[in-house]
Amino acid sequence: xxxxxxxxxxxxxxxxxxxxxxxxxxxxxxxxxxxxxxxxxxxxxxxxxxxxxxxxxxxxxxxxxxxxxxxxxxxxxxxxxxxxxxxxxxxxxxxxxxxxxxxxxxxxxxxxxxxxxxxxxxxxxxxxxxxxxxxxxxxxxxxxxxxxxxxxxxxxxxxxxxxxxxxxxxxxxxxxxxxxxxxx
Amino acid sequence: xxxxxxxxxxxxxxxxxxxxxxxxxxxxxxxxxxxxxxxxxxxxxxxxxxxxxxxxxxxxxxxxxxxxxxxxxxxxxxxxxxxxxxxxxxxxxxxxxxxxxxxxxxxxxxxxxxxxxxxxxxxxxxxxxxxxxxxxxxxxxxxxxxxxxxxxxxxxxxxxxxxxxxxxxxxxxxxxxxxxxxxxxxxxxxxxxxxxxxxxxxxxxxxxxxxxxxxxxxxxxxxxxxxxxxxxxxxxxxxxxxxxxxxxxxxxxxxxxxxxxxxxxxxxxxxxxxxxxxxxxxxxxxxxxxxxxxxxxxxxxxxxxxxxxxxxxxxxxxxxxxxxxxxxxxxxxxxxxxxxxxxxxxxxxxxxxxxxxxxxxxxxxxxxxxxx
Numbered sequence: 001x002x003x004x005x006x007x008x009x010x011x012x013x014x015x016x017x018x019x020x021x022x023x024x025x026x027x028x029x030x031x032x033x034x035x036x037x038x039x040x041x042x043x044x045x046x047x048x049x050x051x052x053x054x055x056x057x058x059x060x061x062x063x064x065x066x067x068x069x070x071x072x073x074x075x076x077x078x079x080x081x082x083x084x085x086x087x088x089x090x091x092x093x094x095x096x097x098x099x100x101x102x103x104x105x106x107x108x109x110x111x112x113x114x115x116x117x118x119x120x121x122x123x124x125x126x127x128x129x130x131x132x133x134x135x136x137x138x139x140x141x142x143x144x145x146x147x148x149x150x151x152x153x154x155x156x157x158x159x160x161x162x163x164x165x166x167x168x169x170x171x172x173x174x175x176x177x178x179x180x181x182x183x184x
Numbered sequence: 185x186x187x188x189x190x191x192x193x194x195x196x197x198x199x200x201x202x203x204x205x206x207x208x209x210x211x212x213x214x215x216x217x218x219x220x221x222x223x224x225x226x227x228x229x230x231x232x233x234x235x236x237x238x239x240x241x242x243x244x245x246x247x248x249x250x251x252x253x254x255x256x257x258x259x260x261x262x263x264x265x266x267x268x269x270x271x272x273x274x275x276x277x278x279x280x281x282x283x284x285x286x287x288x289x290x291x292x293x294x295x296x297x298x299x300x301x302x303x304x305x306x307x308x309x310x311x312x313x314x315x316x317x318x319x320x321x322x323x324x325x326x327x328x329x330x331x332x333x334x335x336x337x338x339x340x341x342x343x344x345x346x347x348x349x350x351x352x353x354x355x356x357x358x359x360x361x362x363x364x365x366x367x368x369x370x371x372x373x374x375x376x377x378x379x380x381x382x383x384x385x386x387x388x389x390x391x392x393x394x395x396x397x398x399x400x401x402x403x404x405x406x407x408x409x410x411x412x413x414x415x416x417x418x419x420x421x422x423x424x425x426x427x428x429x430x431x432x433x434x435x436x437x438x439x440x441x442x443x444x445x446x447x448x449x450x451x452x453x454x455x456x457x458x459x460x461x462x463x464x465x466x467x468x469x470x471x472x473x474x475x476x477x478x479x480x481x482x483x484x485x486x487x488x489x490x491x492x493x494x495x496x497x498x499x500x501x502x503x504x505x506x507x508x509x510x511x512x513x514x515x516x517x518x519x520x521x522x523x524x525x526x527x528x529x530x531x532x533x534x535x536x537x538x539x540x541x542x543x544x545x546x547x548x549x550x551x552x553x554x555x556x
Contacts, residue, residue, distance in 0.1 A: 041519075047540075050523055054544055057551030059489075061510060061522045071511040 001027055004109060007179055008081060011107050012036055016078035021065045022085040026053035043068060066090060069098040077103045084109050087143040106182040114148030114172040133176050149178040190246040191282040192216060196315045203305040213312055214282025215239050215274040219266035221320060226556060228322045229264060231273040232330030232337035235462055236454055238281035241273040248453045256537045263546040272316055276309040278462050280455035287388060287455050298457060299385030306469045310340045324348055326553060331355035331534035332501065336469050343471060346486035351552050355493045355534045358505040359479050360470040365500065368408055369463035372401030376456045385457055398456040399447030406446045411497035411530035479512035490520040491548045495533040
């Protein structure tokens with residue numbers, strides 16, 4: 001399992017009620033089910049990933065986070081997890097609002113466009129950065145709204161979203177990934 | 185052994201108050217079982233059939249000599265594995281495979297009920313089948329499962345008996361029959377009633393059968409079970425055993441011949457009045473009615489784990505209607521999974537060899553059984 005998932009799993013509390021938005025093949029959900037809380041379910045858009053979740057015995061709802069979060073009542077989960085998907089939404093602001101509405105806490109991770117490798121790539125090569133975390137070319141990337149850790153912090157500040165925890169050490173320049181716990 | 189003797193029947197002694205106001209008792213409920221009930225009695229699955237199904241879900245139907253309607257999904261080693269699970273399937277009341285239905289003889293008149301049979305509902309069907317749990321002394325079913333009208337029964341069962349099933353799999357169904365579906369059912373009913381042999385429903389006492397009307401009803405319905413893409417791929421404009429058009433109303437096209445065949449074989453196994461009664465039950469189905477339009481309330485007391493399945497090309501019970509059920513369950517924090525299976529086989533996908541569907545059912549059942 002990738003390190004990011006261990007980091008996220010460490011942030012949820014025992015037996016909490018959790019929703020994993022864009023749960024992929026269910027790897028993180030499975031780990032959490034077996035080790036931290038059985039009360040977890042996921043939403044996933046990809047049909048093949050949904051099948052994998054069912055194979056793993058996980059509760060999964062096939063659906064689109066941009067449309068299908070509104071069916072959940074306010075504060076219906078202790079944690080809502082969104083791992084590296086925010087930048088791929090058409091309307092990330094709406095998704096963030098929904099996460100904070102349905103979850104008491106939201107755990108959000110973002111690939112950091114401010115990482116030094118990304119900056120250096122653009123500076124030296126003059127082409128859109130392609131890195132391990134951002135492996136696509138400009139014309140086929142699913143990422144519509146890339147941001148940096150700093151951008152995201154500014155965003156939260158402007159909207160009075162509390163950042164409870166930042167799971168990275170050297171911030172904007174040296175973290176490839178930002179993990180945040182957000183609260184209204 | 186006569187063919188009818190091959191039908192297992194539970195005589196339900198307990199009075200059952202129907203939604204229409206009448207009470208029935210001492211009525212037959214025909215059922216079949218597959219696999220073995222284990223000692224803990226925790227491996228029982230109740231299967232609900234669709235409009236024209238019956239209790240013979242697997243193996244060979246001893247009456248029609250055809251494959252059971254859910255042969256792809258149900259049997260030893262299959263998705264619903266009868267080596268592992270004990271499966272009960274009953275013929276719905278109103279049906280024509282041994283359960284109390286309009287072709288039964290009314291003891292008072294000594295004639296078949298015909299259209300004097302009471303109008304039944306999905307609720308009545310489910311309440312009748314509940315007697316099977318008592319008969320087999322099953323405290324809690326492992327699963328209730330069914331597609332189309334079978335799915336409606338799944339929803340009704342969980343609503344009526346919130347703690348009697350660990351899991352529920354409603355497939356390709358709805359919580360409230362749509363105007364389009366009522367319209368299509370009405371088309372079928374009118375076709376039957378327009379047949380001169382229908383005789384206001386008392387055809388049996390006159391030794392007549394409204395076969396033409398029933399066949400047309402089946403033909404029309406059959407189209408709704410398929411998809412445009414599926415039909416086009418299978419038939420296109422292919423001609424039936426001829427090189428060119430005949431400039432007549434003969435079945436020039438393969439699709440015409442196919443539909444005519446579907447209609448003709450259907451009348452051999454299905455009763456026209458049963459078709460009227462069961463389509464009526466589907467049309468009357470609206471699980472939200474009792475709850476002021478709020479579907480969530482139908483499931484408030486339930487602790488059942490739901491798994492809802494729809495198909496991309498099903499335009500009769502489209503994904504959107506299945507999703508309504510998911511939304512209603514999520515709104516009250518119930519345990520619900522949902523999968524939309526890609527298939528061009530239309531509504532009938534749940535009856536056919538659609539590997540993604542069969543694997544999904546298998547995985548859900550087996551993983552859920554580990555946890556009970």
